[in-house]
Amino acid sequence: MKEEYTYWENITAWFSNEISLEEKKKIEIWAEEHDGKELLMDIKTKMDQIDKVEFMHDAQTEAAWNKLNFRIQEENVVAKKRVVFKPTYLFAAAASLFILLSIGYGLFKLSVSNPKLELTQTAYNQSQVELPDGSVVYLNGNSSLTYPTEFNGKERHVKLSGEAYFEVQPDAAHPFIIQTESAFIKVLGTSFNVKTDALQKNVEVLVSSGKVKVEEISDPSKNRVLVKGEFTSLQNQVFQNQLPADINYLAWKTKLIEFRNTPMSEVVRTLNRAYAVQIKLESEALENYKLTSKYDQIEVNALLKAICLTFDLKQKMDGNQIVLYASTP
16 A cells, blocks of 8 residues: 555645655655556656647547546556556545646646637627737627637637628737638638628638638638729628629718618618618618718718608607608608
8 A cells, every 4th residue: 555655645646846856856766666656657658648738628638637537547557667556545545646746737828828718709799809919800780799808819810690891910929710610710810800600601802911811611612802902702602703883882981871762661771781770761762762972081970861851751660770750741
């Protein structure tokens, strides 16, 4: 019993980093005499593997420690000199202490390599997010962005649902990657708009500056490289490069809005997207009204008042919706 207790006591001390190099060397010589350092080196290898792993999922962690626990609890250690361990309270205590130290070390490494994730969501509003690298993301309404509290790996990885405008800080050594429902968007440093539709598995990318690569998520060989002023749409694994016909495509970000004899039905759709609001027309007759006007950085309430004056309309609230209706039947 004394021998088995001493074995685990020595191994635990060796990994604790609380003893001198000379003492560690003595334990290594002692372990060599007992089992050729088989168990000591086996555990050290597993610890070294944790150091080399940048990302490890919980399932992988559990499997690794289950395997290590099984190895520790083996009855026999085959070595130059055979030592048989019988279950005792002292053995269990020493083994438990070592497992706790090992798991604590592993969890520490995992917490360092896997920073917490932040989630920013918008409903009937728009939001600006500054990422850990200084990149800025402008989220449109009904959108969400998932990103780490710090970028530790070789890539800066975020996940987008909805629509956002990205201003990415240049860093050639750490590419910026956006994951959507159907595509990966890879950049080094640029500004561009991304619009996704999870239901349709559609993604649109319009580049304002720099260079962007868009890859189909299940088949990276299907891809497009875009530069300033270029646009692509990916739906059902098919790319289309025709620029959007909507002159107000970026109005939600720029707040520069122009209507050219535009039907009110389209005006409402543009304003809803540009301001993340819910405007509706009370009657179908209003849909055919045509509006020609330009607006630059106009707050939505002031803009609606101008439209109401133009067509002699009024507005009212219906829950979260703004309803436009004719002042006279």
